[in-house]
Amino acid sequence: MPKDTGIGASTKRREDVRFLTGKGRYTDDIDVRGQAHVVFLRSDVAHARIGGIDTSEAEAMPGVIRVFTGRDFEGVGGLPCGWQITDRHGQPMQEPAHPVLAQGKVRHVGDPIAAVVAETRQQARDAAEAIMPDLEELPAVIDMKAALAEDAPKVHDDLTSNLCYDWGFVEENKAATDEAFAEAAHVTTLELVNNRLIANPMEPRVAVGDFNAATGDHTLYTTSQNPHVIRLLMGAFVLGIPEHKLRVVAPDVGGGFGTKIFHYAEEAFCTFAAKALGRPVKWTSSRSEAFMSDAHGRDHVTKIELALDAQNNFTALRTETYANMGAYLSTFAPSVPTWLHGTLMAGNYRTPLVYVNVKAVFTNTVPVDAYRGAGRPEATFQLERVIDLAARELGVDPIALRRQNFITEFPYQTPVAVEYDTGDYEGTMKVLEEKADLAGFAARRKESEAKGKMRGLGVNCYIEACGIAPSKLVGQLGARAGLYESATVRVNATGGITVMTGSHSHGQGHETSFAQVVADMIGLPEDMVEIEHGDTANTPMGMGTYGSRSLAVGGSAMVRATEKIVAKAKKIAAHLMEASEGDIELKDGTFTVAGTDKEVAWGDVTLAAYVPHNYPLEEIEPGLEETAFYDPNNFTYPAGAYACEVEVDPETGQVTVERFTAADDFGNVVNPMIVEGQVHGGLAQGIGQALLESCAYDEEGQLLSASYMDYAMPRAHDLPMFTVDSSSRTPCTHNPLGVKGCGEAGAIGSPPSVVNAVIDALHSGGHRVGHIDMPLTPARVWAAMNGAVPNMGAAQPAARTDATTEARSVGGPATRT
The missing domain is CATH 3.30.365.10 (Aldehyde oxidase/xanthine dehydrogenase, molybdopterin binding domain)
Incomplete structure (x- = not known):
């Protein structure tokens, strides 16, 4: 028989009520009072040297607040790479700089050359079209094998070649593998292409930067699968903002498929420009812009x-x-x-x-x-x-x-x-x-x-x-961040539960399935559990959602935090029923003493946690809230x-x-x-x-x-x-x-x-x-x-x-x- 509730049940997705009735809140739905709009001028050639950028006409156009170029970001960090590969010769990969706005050269069609901030999006678009960049077009390299030829034009002049790394795995297997092929009864050989793809999620990327001059606090609203990672990368490596002064919010996100994991230049620009201009700055990608600015896949x-x-x-x-x-x-x-x-x-x-x-x-x-x-x-x-x-x-x-x-x-x-x-x-x-x-x-x-x-x-x-994990292993493999996950479970005095997770949902149904897990562990109706995610201000540090890790890693963190909740609740229930903690059992939202008819409801225990008139404070702290970090084996x-x-x-x-x-x-x-x-x-x-x-x-x-x-x-x-x-x-x-x-x-x-x-x-x-x-x-x-x-x-x-x-x-x- 199929289950009606809890783990194993096909509970209807609670998120769909707002999504199907147009009540979702996506990043483009967020408008901050006094916001300006940004439009990027992107390169229409694949490879060129920037001789100069004439912004005078654009700056004089109606509504234009400021035009930014790469020069405004001199001294600002480039976009960081979160993983380093060591090649088969023991050498680290070649890692070129990735500026927020192009500096010196443009390197692909869509590379941002300049950004216009104006009162309206249309004014910004008109002004961007008036910018005159002086581009000395250079030969482009598109074919990978041709890019490795000795005489190939270099994408990055400061690198020795266009080879990022030459990786062998498992290198000590190579000789034995070659010998096995020499001795094989049959060898099948195939050459193939895994074609380049564009993710095309339903919602294009959006970024809204805001700055509070009174407190020095930055806020970025963005379409991200992992807001905590964006806060870490952008704050620490690009803009130099302390994490406690940077809030990243990823509200409802209309699909990601991996392409919204990464830290993008537009996020850093909007955050930077909001402080520079003293007013919020918003960018919304067009669909055609997404084709040449979102990361591609495969190839x-x-x-x-x-x-x-x-x-x-x-x-x-x-x-x-x-x-x-x-x-x-x-x-x-x-x-x-x-x-x-x-x-x-x-x-x-x-x-x-x-x-x-x-x-x-x-x-x-x-x-x-x-x-x-x-x-x-x-x-x-x-x-x-x-x-x-x-x-x-x-x-x-x-x-x-x-x-x-x-x-x-x-x-x-x-x-x-x-x-x-x-x-x-x-x-x-x-x-x-x-x-x-x-x-x-x-x-x-x-x-x-x-x-x-x-x-x-x-x-x-x-x-x-x-x-994806464990952190110890991936750290040895070149990951520059841990790959644990986190959860905070907060039980309210009246028994309702709020779970704050470092994972993020962008279509997977986490608000439903995560609630099923916690409700099943305690024996409560699923509607008593709320899931919060996507805001670094009220969720514990987590690495986000990708690599099919949400339940395996994020869900496990919830289980560990809920186990801590249950353990403390049993102590309170034992005190209320004057019984040994080891004899307390929890089933269907009720605490009982094994072998007796004594029982106390979940709500009575949670109320006692916040109204601790009758239990020993020296043994049990008031409140019922626990946090757990889970790093898989x-x-x-x-x-x-x-x-x-x-x-x-x-x-x-x-x-x-x-x-x-x-x-x-x-x-x-x-x-x-x-x-x-x-x-x-x-x-x-x-x-x-x-x-x-x-x-x-x-x-x-x-x-x-x-x-x-x-x-x-x-x-x-x-x-x-x-x-x-x-x-x-x-x-x-x-x-x-x-x-x-x-x-x-x-x-x-x-x-x-x-x-x-x-x-x-x-x-x-x-x-x-x-x-x-x-x-x-x-x-x-x-x-x-x-x-x-x-x-x-x-x-x-x-x-x-x-x-x-x-x-x-x-x-x-x-x-x-």
Whole structure:
């Protein structure tokens, strides 16, 4: 029987009442009395030297308060990078300065050159258009391999080259891995691209800076997934503001997907300008501005090789990846292709030797950082594509090949540092086979063929490391901050509970699921628990929400704080009932003395905590409020098996996703409905990457996919009804809830499923295609079928060919039909 309340119940999301009725309070809804507006003049070229900036005409225009340029930020810190990588030669990565406004050079289209603050946004926009920068255009480097040539133009003149780092992992495995390949019975090699993506959350970024001259207090309202981290980075490293004088508020946030983790120049500018001008300053990104100022995701070019013995056991794996950093190092960018990618290259399989090489490269493009999954989708895509290709080369069933090589005993120490504490990959695969009705696929293929379509089945497995931590480990890996989480649980005199968390919610349903956890522990109705987050002034220091860490880390902090609350409440209850503390039990919101009929209600105990007329103050302090910080011992390791069925039109190359099934192991599940929604969202983004989305630049660094006319986001009719199952549960062994994290799984597991399915469909029609790079647009699929694949490794805009929406030629302009 499904539960009605507490952990395991599909409680309706309480947040949705305000979101669906237009009562949400987003950053752009915040208007501070007397605020001015800022518009940034952004570079329209990818690489140029700044000779001068004529702001005289702009400064004389109506409503203009002040025009800022890079000179106003001389002596101000640049945007910091939160992770340092040491390369395989023991050298620290090259770490260039990242000024708030461009100084000396612009390095990508969208780099901010100047900022106009005016009375209205329109006045600021008009004045920004009147600024005349003197730009000496320089050759741009866009292709990563070309950027590493000796004669390549340097993105940063003060660096020795465009190579950020050359990372090898595990370096001591390299010789043994090479030897295993030399001795292998079979080697499968695949070169592939993980296409650059733009996150496009529903709410563009916004920043409102305010300064109180009377107190010296700064306030920043911003669209952030981790306000405490923004306060730390901006206050300590950019503007030199003591943390107790800087408040960062992230109210309702309309989606993040990773792109709102990072500290951005606009946040620092608005905070700086508010003090400089003595009045609040507000910036709201336009959608087109977001395309060239929000951090992008993915953008890897990889060669992967899989070695097998004569019995088809995996013996070694090695990869060489070029990872695009863009023009600057975003907050967590260096960690994504290294520690969040290389450590997952073992996947679900017993592969004794793994060696991963990553060359991170600076180019004249928008900075690249974490995007839903962050490194794990890249690892999964490489691994699951090369396994499928190996199965085809060997003439064996792809599921059987995976099964043969599954890890079956836990805990399992991988050859890439991490240790999986628990899992059941065989069990999850069995669930997938049943839920996806794989036995009926042959019949469905015949039905498709009768309609003149080719039908394909793609299966893959994934594992991810999330609940990012522990601090001791990530500190050794280069993290410049701890990755713990925090919670304060405050019980009011009348029994209601307020939980203040360092985690942040931007669509995940935390206000519902967090309340379920605390209410379940005490035995109270969930509506007696309120969740507060997003304001550094009233929440404990926390590292925010990303990496599917909210319940595993933030929820565990709540559990620890609630345990402290219960322990103190039991002392008060014992005193009230004149019993031994060890005999007190709490169930359904009532304290009882074991073996007796004595009881006292939760509300009576909480009132006594604040009206301590009748208990020994020397033993028990008044009040009922506790704080806990939780730093986990290990990552959590969700895993799953996915199946996708597609139809391909042989006349046009159009791919239609007909069925998609996801079987996931998320450990214990707090709210199954929320979990299902999270998986649905991830699947939509993963399928979007596989078939539609791609951020493209031309050779001069112009962003070709700079609007929704050229960047194809998935729409409802692009997606099937999903079958989602999370009944496979091996609880995490090292956090008190036994949870693993679910927010990124769909985006990790779905791209290889789709590509595997399309390749399978083409083979069923007699087309011996080994690989097609994402996105699998109709033009690319058609070209592959006809043996003429143009520029398969290049990032190109996606195409739609449904006549009711829009049609695009690959790499060309969009047209509506």
